[in-house]
Amino acid sequence: MTQPLLAVEGLAVALRTDHGLARILDDVALTIPPGGSLGVVGESGCGKSTLLRAILGILPKGATTPSGRIRFQGRDLLAGADWARGRIGFVPQDPYLSLNPVFRAGDQILEIMRRHAPGSRADHRRKLVELFRAVQLPEPAAALDKYPHQFSGGQRQRLLIAAALACDPALLIADEPTTALDVTTQREILGLLKRLVAERGLGLLFVTHDFGVLATLCDRVAVLYAGQVAELGPTRAVLDTPWHPYTRLLLACHPDRATTLAGIPGTVPAATAQPSGCRFHPRCPLAQPACAAAPPALLALGERAVACPRHEVPFG
Amino acid sequence: MLRYLLRRLALSLPALLGLVLLTFVLSRVVPGDPAAALAGDAATPAQIAEIRAQYGLDRPLAEQALIHLKQVVQGDFGRSIFSGRPVAEEILQRLPATLELTFAALLLATLIGIPLGLIAAMNHNGLIDHLVRLMSVGGLAIASFWLAIMLQLVFSMELDILPLRGRLDVALGSPPRLTGFLMLDTLLAGRLDMFLSACRHLVLPAVTLALPGIATIARFTRSGVLETLQKDFVLYARAAGYGRVRLAAIYVLRNAVTVTVTQIGLLFGALISGAVAVEAVFDWPGLGTYAVQAILAADYKALLAVTLVVGVVYAVVNVLVDLAQALIDPRIAGAGR
Ligand SMILES: Nc1ncnc2c1ncn2[C@@H]1O[C@H](COP(=O)(O)OP(=O)(O)OP(=O)(O)O)[C@@H](O)[C@H]1O
Ligand SMILES: [Mg+2]
Numbered sequence: 112m113t114q115p116l117l118a119v120e121g122l123a124v125a126l127r128t129d130h131g132l133a134r135i136l137d138d139v140a141l142t143i144p145p146g147g148s149l150g151v152v153g154e155s156g157c158g159k160s161t162l163l164r165a166i167l168g169i170l171p172k173g174a175t176t177p178s179g180r181i182r183f184q185g186r187d188l189l190a191g192a193d194w195a196r197g198r199i200g201f202v203p204q205d206p207y208l209s210l211n212p213v214f215r216a217g218d219q220i221l222e223i224m225r226r227h228a229p230g231s232r233a234d235h236r237r238k239l240v241e242l243f244r245a246v247q248l249p250e251p252a253a254a255l256d257k258y259p260h261q262f263s264g265g266q267r268q269r270l271l272i273a274a275a276l277a278c279d280p281a282l283l284i285a286d287e288p289t290t291a292l293d294v295t296t297q298r299e300i301l302g303l304l305k306r307l308v309a310e311r312g313l314g315l316l317f318v319t320h321d322f323g324v325l326a327t328l329c330d331r332v333a334v335l336y337a338g339q340v341a342e343l344g345p346t347r348a349v350l351d352t353p354w355h356p357y358t359r360l361l362l363a364c365h366p367d368r369a370t371t372l373a374g375i376p377g378t379v380p381a382a383t384a385q386p387s388g389c390r391f392h393p394r395c396p397l398a399q400p401a402c403a404a405a406p407p408a409l410l411a412l413g414e415r416a417v418a419c420p421r422h423e424v425p426f427g
Numbered sequence: 428m429l430r431y432l433l434r435r436l437a438l439s440l441p442a443l444l445g446l447v448l449l450t451f452v453l454s455r456v457v458p459g460d461p462a463a464a465l466a467g468d469a470a471t472p473a474q475i476a477e478i479r480a481q482y483g484l485d486r487p488l489a490e491q492a493l494i495h496l497k498q499v500v501q502g503d504f505g506r507s508i509f510s511g512r513p514v515a516e517e518i519l520q521r522l523p524a525t526l527e528l529t530f531a532a533l534l535l536a537t538l539i540g541i542p543l544g545l546i547a548a549m550n551h552n553g554l555i556d557h558l559v560r561l562m563s564v565g566g567l568a569i570a571s572f573w574l575a576i577m578l579q580l581v582f583s584m585e586l587d588i589l590p591l592r593g594r595l596d597v598a599l600g601s602p603p604r605l606t607g608f609l610m611l612d613t614l615l616a617g618r619l620d621m622f623l624s625a626c627r628h629l630v631l632p633a634v635t636l637a638l639p640g641i642a643t644i645a646r647f648t649r650s651g652v653l654e655t656l657q658k659d660f661v662l663y664a665r666a667a668g669y670g671r672v673r674l675a676a677i678y679v680l681r682n683a684v685t686v687t688v689t690q691i692g693l694l695f696g697a698l699i700s701g702a703v704a705v706e707a708v709f710d711w712p713g714l715g716t717y718a719v720q721a722i723l724a725a726d727y728k729a730l731l732a733v734t735l736v737v738g739v740v741y742a743v744v745n746v747l748v749d750l751a752q753a754l755i756d757p758r759i760a761g762a763g764r
Contacts, residue, residue: 167666196668203666208659213681213756223667258757274667 114185115142116282116314117166121179124158124165124338126382128173133382135161136338139179140409143331145281148308148315150329150346152322152361156379158338159318160204163286166316167201168192184281197227200275200313202285202304206267206292210259216267217255220274228278235277242273246303265296272304282314290320301328322365326350334358337380337390344415354415354422356395389419397421428753431760435749439742444496446738451495454727455488464508464725495731504732509724514732517717522736523607524594525706525713529698531633536640537691541684543641544648548683549675551653559645566642571701575635575708582631589631592710596624632709636701640694647690651683658682685756692748699737 124136136158143149151159164170165177166188181188183195192199203209210216217239224235236255243251246269259267268288275283285304289297305328308315317329325332325346332349334342334357342355353359360375377394380386386393392402399421409418462479463470470478479485483494498505504514547559583591594609595601602609602616610629613622655661656679664674699714706715714733721729753760 164666169662169665193668201663201666203659203663205659209663211658211660211664211678211682212758213685214678219664222669222673226670227668260758271663 113144115182116145116147116184117141117143117316118182119162119166119179120181122162122165122177122181123179124161124170124177125175126171126173127175128383130381130383132175134338134385135382136165136177137385139335139338139340141333141340141343143282143314143316146312146314147331148317148329150325150332151316151318151335152320152325152332153335153341154361154375154379155320156382157335158382159335160286161338162335163201163284163316163318165189166192166284167199197223197278198280198282200278200280200283202268202271202275202283202288204286204288204290206264206271206288209271210267212259214258215256216259216262216270217257220270220277223274224277239273239277242276243270245276245307246270246273248273264292265300268292268296268300269303272300272307276307276311280313282316283308284316286318287320289324304328322350322362334361337385338382339390340409340416340418341391342415342417342419343409344417348415354417355391355419356397356421356426357391359426360394360396391419396426397424428760431753432746432750435746439746443735443738443742447496447499447735448492450731450734451492452488454731455491499735504735505728507721507726507729509720509726509729514729517729518714518732518736520607521712521714521717524609524711525699525702525715526740527608527610528629528632528636528706528711528713529695529702531629532636532640532698533691533695535633535637536644536694539637540641540644541648541680541687543645544650544687545652545675545680545683547645547649548652548656556649559649563642563646563649566638569638571635571639572704572708574638575631575705578631578635579708590624590628592708594625594628594711595621596628599624632705632711635708636698636705639701640698643690643694644687647687648680648683651686652679655679655682681755685752688748688752688755692745695744696741699741 119142120140122136122139123134126133126135139158139162141149151162153159161170166181166183168188168191170177177189179189183199186194188195211219217236220239221232221235224230224239225232228235228238230238239255240251243254248254248266248269254262254270259270262270268291271288275285283304288304289300292300301324304315307313308328315329317325319325319328329346331344332346333340334349334355336355336357341357342349342353349358350362353362357375364374375394380390380393386403388401388403388405389395389398389407392398395402397419402421407418407420409416410420410422460475462475462482462484466475466478476485483491486494502515504518506512507514507517510517543559543562547556550556579591582589590596599618599621602612602618602621605612605615609625610622613619613625652675661674661679664678669678702711702713703715703718705711706713707719710716714736718730718733720726721733749759
């Protein structure tokens with residue numbers, strides 16, 4: 112078996128808050144092979160962004176030292192991610208807020224390249240113009256000297272994608288990169304990402320709320336609930352026959368498929384007050400007394416894994 | 428950018444016009460009869476009336492205001508009631524001394540205040556942060572005349588390393604007056620010894636004047652940096668792998684100082700008024716001591732002129748501040764178009 116590009120094992124992240132220790136992530140495990148793509152879905156607040164921040168080494172100030180392992184290309188990332196900068200490209204959620212308004216967009220990206228890509232500044236400029244062309248930014252050469260506010264939201268996200276690719280990464284990490292954009296632009300950006308990832312053979316870790324996006328962009332999916340992996344498997348299989356009750360409900364209330372506007376009853380528990388046993392049991396239609404007693408193990412079944420012993424029981 | 432600058436300049440004209448008229452009206456509604464003051468204690472009512480007519484003080488207020496405005500625009504501030512010399516000349520004589528002092532203080536306040544604020548913010552809630560915060564409260568609370576005297580006691584009287592008062596060693600003579608700025612005139616005259624003497628004389632008054640400024644600038648820089656550190660683009664830059672030092676000292680600071688720079692403009696007003704006390708203690712022959720004399724002598728012509736000159740300097744400084752801001756933040760010059 113080849114070495115995975117990214118391997119996360121037993122990752123736990125906690126935050127010190129005014130209400131005590133918030134356990135944001137708990138025993139999270141996932142892997143991405145070279146060139147593979149993994150989508151991460153789950154309700155708001157379930158820890159998707161925190162997972163990405165742990166991998167990128169930019170956890171918020173109050174975070175305790177994460178436990179578990181994160182390995183990128185076989186090397187540890189948890190002790191410090193600086194060595195991997197440039198090899199992991201990051202596309203943030205909000206293109207409007209992610210560029211510093213008082214510096215030229217080109218200079219901001221060139222600074223990243225100066226630190227993490229070989230070559231002279233002239234090389235970098237040349238390469239960046241090429242990248243701007245690749246992400247279909249209008250007037251790529253002139254774009255280098257413009258300020259962020261001179262670009263539209265979609266163009267800014269193209270800039271940020273170019274920035275993510277600037278140091279020839281092996282892995283691309285994106286946190287809902289299109290939620291701040293309008294629908295047409297969303298589609299264009301996603302198409303662009305899909306093409307670039309395929310062309311360059313990049314690994315992809317992609318956070319999204321959108322199952323449609325998931326199906327087109329990711330070959331595997333991890334469903335997070337309250338900081339834990341509820342279900343993991345090939346995207347098609349999970350979307351066609353979701354096993355975990357949470358995944359089933361999540362899919363059922365997705366706008367594209369929903370028969371009612373009901374949503375999942377209840378809310379994600381506060382990270383400072385996680386329920387005992389299975390964290391989903393208070394909201395689960397299949398819950399039994401045993402579910403509150405002990406947390407379920409992640410059962411591996413072929414290519415898939417699910418953290419629910421009752422995954423074959425249909426909803427009554 | 429040029430158009431932006433011109434527009435800012437044009438915008439400050441009405442403010443200055445307002446200042447001319449307002450100060451004029453104020454000078455005439457406050458109690459105290461300038462004609463009586465001029466005529467002296469022993470004057471008869473007839474003499475006072477004569478002086479009143481001579482200075483146009485008997486005409487309607489509106490007419491006087493117009494005449495005043497016309498003269499001011501021509502650079503004619505009349506003659507000092509106190510010394511009899513043209514006020515414009517006297518002010519030109521003294522303005523460079525005050526500008527030298529206030530600019531030195533402003534420079535000190537900026538060069539010390541900004542790094543202090545930055546370091547405090549990077550150490551948020553740490554020891555250095557607490558010290559800086561303490562200092563920035565203290566710096567505003569300390570009365571400048573008290574500080575001036577303390578500094579004199581320590582550095583001039585006790586340690587004897589800095590001069591007590593004045594702008595230059597009397598023994599050295601003085602350089603030919605070209606600009607009135609001793610820093611420049613001494614260098615233009617090729618007199619390094621005089622230049623150093625001028626610098627040494629500048630230290631204590633400038634430090635005294637700068638202290639509240641250091642406090643203000645440090646405070647605003649600190650909060651600006653703290654606010655900027657919360658921004659998404661900082662998180663993004665960290666994820667993308669910016670260096671720590673560069674991130675703080677350049678990437679974050681440039682955003683943070685947009686607020687600080689505005690404060691620097693406002694601070695300048697405080698510095699000029701602060702200069703009155705500081706000049707008095709250090710016997711600094713500037714506009715501040717001149718203003719004090721004018722007040723004591725009820726020399727309203729001189730007072731009007733001082734007020735106006737300070738107003739013009741203040742307006743110019745604030746245009747410069749706007750310009751600096753437009754250079755720091757490219758969105759500013761574009762936005763108001
Ligand atoms: N900087 C922070 N300080 C305190 N709590 C935080 C911070 N960032 C995240 N959290 C908490 O951590 C939990 C997980 O947040 P996270 O942003 O990872 O969720 P998410 O799945 O990305 O949600 P969304 O879909 O809304 O982006 C939430 O309960 C949130 O309140
Ligand atoms: Mg998020």
